[in-house]
Structure formats: structure tokens, C-alpha cells
Amino acid sequence: MRIFPVLLVCLALATCSSHLLLPQVTTPAQPGLRDLSSVQLIAVSASNDSQAPTERAALLTGLLRDGLSLRGYREGSPVQLRAYYWLGLRREPVELSTDLPPPGLLGPYQSVHRLQEEHATLHLRLTDLQDQVLWEGQVDTGLSPAWDSDEQLHKASNALLQQVPMAR
Template identity: 45%
Template sequence: MRLFLVLLLCLALATCSTPVPQIRILQPATAELAGRIRFELVSPAQAVDGELPYQERYAQVAPLIRRGLEARGYRATRDAQFRVYYWLAVNDQPLEFKVDQAPPRPLGPYQAIHRLRDETGTLRLRLTDTAGNVLWEGLASTGLSPSWESAELLESAVRALVEQVPAAR
């Protein structure tokens, strides 16, 4: 009986946990990043040509990046030594699950189809010097569905990505 309760508790905890975002470092920190502590956040509209997806989330992302970098020893200022570019990309695709079920009356088999949506977001963070040379770049990929959890999922992706930026020296 105890084993059953332990397994049930483990299953409940596993379903309640937030998935870990996948982080990729596209450009490791260069030597030029060392010694630079003053940064400026650049609007995503200046980093991406065309329409920005998921625009309502940028208001959430910018303060998270700023606080994360400040926690790593950097300072947001107008006379910046480097710039921080960030932008989101969202892949939204339908998911269909077909489940064979027996009919409620003997009319023959039928198929139930469950239609769901899967949203996967990627956040790219790029640190450049004032001339535009890349000092560090990383990418976080995370699921954004179900939609009622997307804010928390995006927040965990931002935190995980900013933690990969080397601490200020």
C-alpha cells in the first residue's frame, strides 16, 4: 500500500512540474565581453524584419532579461558598453489524436478525433558590442502550450537562458 502511495505521489509531482527549456549556446562568450558591465536592451522591432510574433509577451520578457543580467553583475544604462538583442519565434501547429472507441449502441465502430494545438517558442538572446560584433548568443526553446501556462513557461525559459550568460567581471 505504501508503494502505491509513493508511486501516486511521484506521478502527481511529475505532472505538476514545469518542463525544463532546452538551451543552446550558439556563440560562446568572446574575450571582448570580459570587463564590460554596462548594457542596453534593444527593442525586438530593431532586431527582426517584419512582424513580431507573440508581441504581448515582450512586455514580460524585457524586465526578466534586465533583472537576470543585473543579477549576474551587469548594469542597464544609456552609455552602454554592449547591446542586448532579444526576440521570440513561435511555431504553432495542430495536433490530432485519433482514438478508436466502441460505439454506445451497436451501430459499428467510429473514431473520436481530438484536435489540440502545440505551440513551441524559441527565445534568442544576442549580446553585441557597439559595432555589432557578437560577444555571446544563446537560444532557449520551450513549449508554450497549454496557453494558460505560457507565461510561466516563457519565464522559466528566459531565466534559464540568462543564467548561461557569463557573470560580469
């Protein structure tokens, strides 16, 4: 009979960790974006990053550089566009019922340590050199469990970059 609650918890965790990524375009492509393809990536720092900021920033920079190049944008001069990007992080405590013993092998660990689930919103804004917004979008993703956060960030950046108009 103890296996049934454990299976329910595993099913709930699997459902939470594999949510659909729904990118939102907050500013549709403006006509000025049509003929621009040379881009400069600019990271906007996030002060609430739990990972070493340089690790996640380096990963995110690489993902966006590769993704934008697949869409026809290239880094170089003369710069025609600026691509501002940032990651807004949120942490939520994982609530466990105090009436029942914690599920799974981590039971004693979970009863002593406060577990948190991490979520993020990836923002990307393309502007001209006068900082007029030519396109902007965002996507929400989970970053928990920590061992899978890089893969989840990769999926989120791909989903967002699919919304960016192709360069000519």
C-alpha cells in the same frame, strides 16, 4: 475501463508539458565581453506572435532586464553592450484520433475546434557597439497551455540567462 485511456492521455500531456530546458550557447563568450557591463536591451519583433505582442514583449523585456541585472549587467549610459532578443514561435496542431471519442470533458469542444500547441525559441545575442557578437544563446520551450505560458517563458529565460557570463 474508460478511466484507463483518460489516465494515459493525462500522463502523456503531463510528460509533454514538463520537458527539460536545454539552453544552447551558439557563440561562447568572447574576450571583449569581459570588461563590459552597461547594456541596452533591444527587442527584435516577431510577426507570428499569437498573444498581443506588447504583452509578451513587455514580459520578456522585464524578465531579461531582471535576469541580466542579477548577472551584473545594468541598463544605463554610456552603453557598452547591446542585448538583442527575440522569440521565434511555432504552432503545431494537436492531432486526435478520429476512431475514438475525444478524451475528457472537452470532448465535444475538441471535435469541433482545431487545437494547437505552441512552442518557442528564445534567442539572446550580446554585441558590442559595432554589432560584433560577443555571446549568443537560445533555449526551446513550450508555451502550451496558454494559461501557463508566462511561467514557462520565465523558466526558459532563467535557464538561458544562467549561461550568460557574469559581468565584472
